[in-house]
Amino acid sequence: MPSTDKAQIDNPSRDQILQRIRTGLRTAVKVEEPAVAFDPVIFEPVNNPLERFQQECVANLMECALTADSAASARHLAEVLQSLAEGELFVEDDPALRRLVDLAAPGRTIRWSTQGAPAETSQATVTLAQALIAQTGSILVTASCGGRGASVIAPCHIVYAKIVQLVPDLTTALSRASQERLLDHNSFACVISGSSRTADIEKILVQGAHGPRRLVVILQTD
Amino acid sequence: MRVLSALEHTSIAHESWIVKGKVSLFVPCFVDQLLPEVAVDTVKVLRRIGYEVDYPEDQTCCGQPAFNTGYWNEARPCAERFVRVFKHAAVIVCPSGSCVTMVRTFYPELLAKSALREDALAVSSRTYELSEFLVKVAAVTQVGATFPHAVTYHASCHGLRELHLRDEPLQLLRQVNGLKLIEMTRSEECCGFGGTFAAKFADISAAMGTSKAENVAATGAEYVTAIDPSCLLHLQGILGKRNAATRTIHLASILAQEDLPQKSPAQERP
Amino acid sequence: MSTAAQRFLQDAAVKSADLMHREVIRRGMDSYDAAHLKGRARIKDWEAARQKCQEIKREAINHLDRYLLQFEERVVARGGHVFWAANSEEACTYIKNLATRLNVRTVVKSKSMVTEEIHLGAALEKAGIKVWETDFGEFIVQLREEGPYHIVTPAMHLLRGQIAALFQEKLGQKIESDDPAYLMAVARRVLRQAFFSAEMGISGANFLVADAGVIAISTNEGNGRLCTSVPRIHVVVTGIEKVIPRLEDLAVLWPVLATSGTGQGITTYSTLIGGPRQPGEADGPEEFHVVLVDNGRSQLLADAEQREVLHCIRCGACLNICPVFRHVGGHTYGTTYPGPIGSVLTPHLNGIKEFKHLSYASSLCGACTSVCPVKIDLHHHLLQNRRNATEAGVTKPSERLMFRAWRHAMLHPGIYAAGGWLMRKSLRIAYGLGLAGSVLDPMRVWNRYRSPVPLPAESFRARWRRNRAVN
Numbered sequence: 001m002p003s004t005d006k007a008q009i010d011n012p013s014r015d016q017i018l019q020r021i022r023t024g025l026r027t028a029v030k031v032e033e034p035a036v037a038f039d040p041v042i043f044e045p046v047n048n049p050l051e052r053f054q055q056e057c058v059a060n061l062m063e064c065a066l067t068a069d070s071a072a073s074a075r076h077l078a079e080v081l082q083s084l085a086e087g088e089l090f091v092e093d094d095p096a097l098r099r100l101v102d103l104a105a106p107g108r109t110i111r112w113s114t115q116g117a118p119a120e121t122s123q124a125t126v127t128l129a130q131a132l133i134a135q136t137g138s139i140l141v142t143a144s145c146g147g148r149g150a151s152v153i154a155p156c157h158i159v160y161a162k163i164v165q166l167v168p169d170l171t172t173a174l175s176r177a178s179q180e181r182l183l184d185h186n187s188f189a190c191v192i193s194g195s196s197r198t199a200d201i202e203k204i205l206v207q208g209a210h211g212p213r214r215l216v217v218i219l220q221t222d
Numbered sequence: 223m224r225v226l227s228a229l230e231h232t233s234i235a236h237e238s239w240i241v242k243g244k245v246s247l248f249v250p251c252f253v254d255q256l257l258p259e260v261a262v263d264t265v266k267v268l269r270r271i272g273y274e275v276d277y278p279e280d281q282t283c284c285g286q287p288a289f290n291t292g293y294w295n296e297a298r299p300c301a302e303r304f305v306r307v308f309k310h311a312a313v314i315v316c317p318s319g320s321c322v323t324m325v326r327t328f329y330p331e332l333l334a335k336s337a338l339r340e341d342a343l344a345v346s347s348r349t350y351e352l353s354e355f356l357v358k359v360a361a362v363t364q365v366g367a368t369f370p371h372a373v374t375y376h377a378s379c380h381g382l383r384e385l386h387l388r389d390e391p392l393q394l395l396r397q398v399n400g401l402k403l404i405e406m407t408r409s410e411e412c413c414g415f416g417g418t419f420a421a422k423f424a425d426i427s428a429a430m431g432t433s434k435a436e437n438v439a440a441t442g443a444e445y446v447t448a449i450d451p452s453c454l455l456h457l458q459g460i461l462g463k464r465n466a467a468t469r470t471i472h473l474a475s476i477l478a479q480e481d482l483p484q485k486s487p488a489q490e491r492p
Numbered sequence: 493m494s495t496a497a498q499r500f501l502q503d504a505a506v507k508s509a510d511l512m513h514r515e516v517i518r519r520g521m522d523s524y525d526a527a528h529l530k531g532r533a534r535i536k537d538w539e540a541a542r543q544k545c546q547e548i549k550r551e552a553i554n555h556l557d558r559y560l561l562q563f564e565e566r567v568v569a570r571g572g573h574v575f576w577a578a579n580s581e582e583a584c585t586y587i588k589n590l591a592t593r594l595n596v597r598t599v600v601k602s603k604s605m606v607t608e609e610i611h612l613g614a615a616l617e618k619a620g621i622k623v624w625e626t627d628f629g630e631f632i633v634q635l636r637e638e639g640p641y642h643i644v645t646p647a648m649h650l651l652r653g654q655i656a657a658l659f660q661e662k663l664g665q666k667i668e669s670d671d672p673a674y675l676m677a678v679a680r681r682v683l684r685q686a687f688f689s690a691e692m693g694i695s696g697a698n699f700l701v702a703d704a705g706v707i708a709i710s711t712n713e714g715n716g717r718l719c720t721s722v723p724r725i726h727v728v729v730t731g732i733e734k735v736i737p738r739l740e741d742l743a744v745l746w747p748v749l750a751t752s753g754t755g756q757g758i759t760t761y762s763t764l765i766g767g768p769r770q771p772g773e774a775d776g777p778e779e780f781h782v783v784l785v786d787n788g789r790s791q792l793l794a795d796a797e798q799r800e801v802l803h804c805i806r807c808g809a810c811l812n813i814c815p816v817f818r819h820v821g822g823h824t825y826g827t828t829y830p831g832p833i834g835s836v837l838t839p840h841l842n843g844i845k846e847f848k849h850l851s852y853a854s855s856l857c858g859a860c861t862s863v864c865p866v867k868i869d870l871h872h873h874l875l876q877n878r879r880n881a882t883e884a885g886v887t888k889p890s891e892r893l894m895f896r897a898w899r900h901a902m903l904h905p906g907i908y909a910a911g912g913w914l915m916r917k918s919l920r921i922a923y924g925l926g927l928a929g930s931v932l933d934p935m936r937v938w939n940r941y942r943s944p945v946p947l948p949a950e951s952f953r954a955r956w957r958r959n960r961a962v963n
Contacts, residue, residue, distance in 0.1 A: 174742055188720075293892075463941060
């Protein structure tokens with residue numbers, strides 16, 4: 001295969017390292033058979049995903065607003081945007097978001113994801129999500145959700161999601177991602193579980209480090 | 223040297239036929255030399271609950287100091303000798319978690335290629351730390367002891383993490399008449415002895431011992447006890463240097479106490 | 493020129509006596525302990541979780557070639573590059589050449605212990621490239637011109653007042669407060685300029701996911717996110733051992749890593765990256781390079797007894813519980829990786845002769861083994877390192893002689909008993925003469941910090957023999 005030959009020319013250590021690995025692995029490691037051969041339950045099953053997601057959001061210092069329909073979602077979005085300083089919004093270019101933002105903030109300066117990366121001075125970003133995960137209170141975003149910067153550059157990241165996107169746990173989210181080959185057509189994905197934070201000074205938690213200080217999930221239940 | 227009866231011979235061949243009421247005493251080398259009263263008290267306790275105690279006088283050391291320092295070729299002949307000395311013992315009891323760990327956990331590996339491998343496996347499976355023997359083999363927690371003092375417990379590392387003895391010493395202490403058990407912070411943190419570590423890295427060892435001594439002092443207890451005499455030797459030294467009020471005492475010595483003691487049972491200070 | 497062992501002893505002596513340092517670390521570790529306990533409570537069956545993680549890593553390491561090739565294939569298919577570096581020099585040269593070719597003047601770096609291991613920062617600085625450490629703790633120690641103190645919390649040895657003073661001195665702006673939130677905001681403003689002007693972002697990787705062909709990075713601050721989103725080149729520096737077989741394995745590895753590392757259920761950003769920006773994506777780097785570093789790992793792989801050391805997920809839990817670490821701190825080790833994992837690993841990566849002392853600087857308490865989320869038998873590996881040092885003939889001749897004499901005594905009960913009696917007798921005489929602690933005292937190391945050991949007149953054996961007639 002051409003790429004391998006080229007790799008070999010540019011990278012002679014590659015074959016040497018592989019050879020060393022294969023030689024090293026010729027000695028098998030002795031493994032004691034596990035006492036019981038069954039699949040234990042590692043995490044408590046999530047029986048009420050919505051309730052659990054909301055609890056985890058609180059613990060993660062995220063905001064989760066339940067809305068009944070898109071009108072309510074637009075109202076909540078408007079509220080959040082009004083609380084922010086003046087400045088450009090970066091929004092994932094998606095028909096649902098175009099409608100929502102049109103309702104919520106008609107006069108606001110918008111940069112759409114189809115125009116490129118968010119500006120450094122963006123005040124907020126608005127995106128969809130790939131999924132929500134109840135177990136850890138997380139949102140799963142990919143490059144398709146407005147790109148990489150959309151979930152980290154602005155001090156406020158707003159996610160617009162539907163209840164049908166909520167899955168109970170990480171196992172479900174990741175196996176679905178595998179089955180749907182999510183990462184074949186996305187160079188990036190991220191499971192986000194809160195606002196950015198650090199505890200590097202005296203182990204004291206500081207909310208808002210380099211990423212967003214505020215993460216808002218507008219979860220529409222219809 | 224005693225002549226073994228026919229019954230005892232048979233009992234060694236079939237492990238399940240443990241000779242009821244007889245144990246062989248394994249005395250760690252440093253207990254033999256520096257803390258003989260720990261062994262004396264171990265014998266007292268075992269006899270009080272109805273066991274006959276045999277002490278193979280030929281024993282020297284289990285080999286741990288050399289083994290832990292990486293000198294396995296020097297440790298091996300000592301281990302083999304230990305196996306020969308205790309080969310005919312039905313049950314072996316030792317008042318030291320670290321020494322029992324050496325025999326139970328490490329002899330199988332150290333002697334894996336030895337001609338005495340089978341004997342080693344047999345001996346190691348019959349070797350017990352004292353509290354382990356009392357609670358799990360003799361099935362007693364009440365040994366008729368009286369010790370009306372405030373006592374705190376240090377969870378020696380080998381007993382805790384290698385032999386998985388967490389409750390057994392505490393079960394015994396709770397049954398001691400008049401004893402007030404006070405829990406210390408970070409009771410499971412290492413005291414800092416660690417064998418040759420105490421000499422090679424004396425500063426760190428002493429710092430760890432000091433932290434432990436501070437936790438002991440914070441309990442206000444009169445005594446600190448443990449199942450490992452090496453921990454207690456180290457702590458005794460640290461506490462002594464600080465002129466601390468708390469004294470060290472081995473679990474065996476607490477359990478050996480009956481009625482009100484005439485004088486302090488703590489180890490003598492030179 | 494002192495050896496690593498001598499430097500260790502000197503630094504350990506200083507730190508062991510430093511009560512202020514001990515107090516700062518104790519507070520930090522108490523905080524971790526409380527958080528960790530809460531984190532553990534979120535996992536229903538912690539032992540099963542450890543077992544599962546051990547099995548995942550065991551499968552990955554024991555088929556390392558297969559999984560690395562699978563990973564490489566997927567990354568290349570997305571237009572990424574994978575470079576296999578035999579050692580530090582090759583890794584640094586590759587990255588330097590890349591930077592030169594692409595006119596890189598500024599690099600933003602998120603936390604990567606492997607970049608410390610290969611001394612990448614120094615190599616790039618020497619080539620005239622400015623490197624910004626963007627992890628907050630790393631940023632702080634970079635300003636102090638020292639290495640990270642701990643693999644997860646690099647600045648845990650510092651108090652807020654010290655950090656405020658540091659910023660005042662080094663950042664050229666007035667620092668008005670030592671409040672942690674204020675200091676973070678200062679760092680955010682400074683580093684933001686770097687994120688948006690740097691041509692290259694360098695990150696590590698917590699895991700290399702073979703079936704999906706992506707790297708996984710677990711962070712909290714968002715600096716790693718910015719390093720891998722804004723600059724036009726993204727370089728990943730990782731050890732070859734970071735591989736895991738499947739994306740689904742992260743369902744247990746992510747929570748376990750976070751629980752062991754910080755007590756969190758999962759870190760704020762659990763990021764997956766598999767290549768440069770793809771057609772249709774709004775943003776992202778134009779180039780993506782993964783540098784797989786060997787640097788002694790394939791050699792450790794060949795050691796079937798210690799191969800499992802490569803299972804380490806760099807969570808830091810063993811550092812946190814280790815009483816030696818708590819008393820001497822991370823810098824004393826003088827190695828990239830401190831604590832129990834560092835003591836086990838460093839002789840393999842950097843030579844047993846120079847670094848065997850770390851395997852002896854332990855009481856073998858086993859606490860590390862009890863907390864390791866992938867069940868590495870750490871303290872037994874320390875013991876094996878000690879045995880390996882003896883077998884390699886690199887221990888002190890005087891010590892070898894001493895144990896030979898010891899063996900002789902222990903094989904001959906008469907010699908043992910006589911020797912013991914003589915030791916006690918002579919020490920009693922010596923101490924009676926007031927020689928305890930003097931240069932003549934063979935127990936002077938003991939007596940420096942402890943009151944003398946008891947010296948009974950009679951051994952147990954002698955007493956037993958004396959009483960035998962009575963018994």
